[in-house]
Amino acid sequence: ETGVTQSPTHLIKTRGQQVTLRCSSQSGHNTVSWYQQALGQGPQFIFQYYREEENGRGNFPPRFSGLQFPNYSSELNVNALELDDSALYLCASSGTSGRGYEQYFGPGTRLTVT
Amino acid sequence: DAKTTQPPSMDCAEGRAANLPCNHSTISGNEYVYWYRQIHSQGPQYIIHGLKNNETNEMASLIITEDRKSSTLILPHATLRDTAVYYCIVRVFYHSGAGSYQLTFGKGTKLSVIP
DSSP states (O other): OOOOEEEOSEEEEOTTOOEEEEEEOOTTOOEEEEEEEOTTSOOEEEEEEETTEEEEEOSOOTTEEEEEOTTSOEEEEEOSOOGGGOEEEEEEEEOOOSSOOOOEEOOOEEEEEO | OOOOBOOSEEEEETTSOEEEEEEOTTOOTTOOEEEEEEOTTSOOEEEEEESSSOEEOSSOEEEEOTTSSEEEEEETTOOGGGOEEEEEEEOEESSTTTTOEEOOOOOOEEEEEEO
């Protein structure tokens, strides 16, 4: 069973630029969630995709957007980067099960905005 | 979302049981209690979850009080590799039948296992 993978592992961008982060979900999982984790804080929910449609969104501005593809992999796009966007971005995949729908996280992408 | 309260840090001697408490007094009837942990600079790792009955798996045990207002995660024989931040989370459903939910993380409990 292949786990959740994310790319790239590290990224440095300049304020105002755009960035795309990628996530491959665990085999058999159809739901992908994205989280932002600032230093010293718990992860904060950005949004979730289920069967290629956004299925819930946290308190993040529209410049955070995403996609899910037919193979359930996903992208997170951030436009007009700000210094406060520097964080660890985590992707989690989940499937449907009798109870729980537990989420499995990837290792994250460390984004630094200068 | 139901809020959770956890102590910011705890120490545990290696080989002893680690008991991590969590208060979730506003939990509603269909919300589950989840535990995740995050080892430094890695993604969170699912540990266990439960609704109202006590649960056990190969990693840990989860004890939920009868009124469901609090729970305890038990690592029966803590090792140095269990040093991590442990998050207690109450799950919210977005859409029934869609198999989806948001995890609301707090700051968790930093568990240090001491040799």
